[in-house]
Amino acid sequence: REGDADESQGYYLSSDSFATVSSALRHIDEDEKYKRIKYVVIDTLNGLMVAEEMNILGMQDGDKRSAWSDLAQNGWALINQALELKRNDLTVIILCHSETVSDDNGIVKTRIKTNGRKLEKVVLESLFSTVLLAKKKEDGTHVFETVAKQSTAKTPLGAFDSEEIPNDMAAVLAALEDF
Secondary structure (H helix, E strand, O other): OEEOOOOOOOOEEOOOOHHHHHHHHHHHHHOHHHOOOOEEEEEOHHHHHHHHHHHHHOOOHHHHHHHHHHHHHHHHHHHHHHHOOOOOOOEEEEEOOEEEEEOOOOOEEEEEOOOOHHHHHHOHHHHOOOEOEEEEOOOOOEEEEOOOOOEOOEOOOOOOOOOEEEOOHHHHHHHHOOO
């Protein structure tokens, strides 16, 4: 499902295809028609990966090996495309689901959930300067974790005064403007 909303309301694209999302990013980055767009939200990287995984499961066994490599490559390529956009006034926000895992040494860590082992080895968080972990506290408030507390959360040094901040994306974007 794709479509442009009324221009006064903004633009909206719904797709579970890496190719479609990549093409949209390219157009927003290069086409003057989309110059007024300042933020792109990819919600979620996991949704793109799951859709591709479901396509892989429907393939003949002989085609699956290269398809799993394609899934990893497509995720990697989309993230790198977002990081290498020409427009300095364009911010791409990539939402991901998280998972909490325990390694062989019993160390528990929350990280980006990925489909396939290749992306686990890459550690997608290493590609970003900012990784926020959304959490719901016991009192019911929602916060972003800004530094690793058994997670892969991280932010630029000096961007935030606290290890937890309100779950307010506008405030986050304002704080990160200088970084």
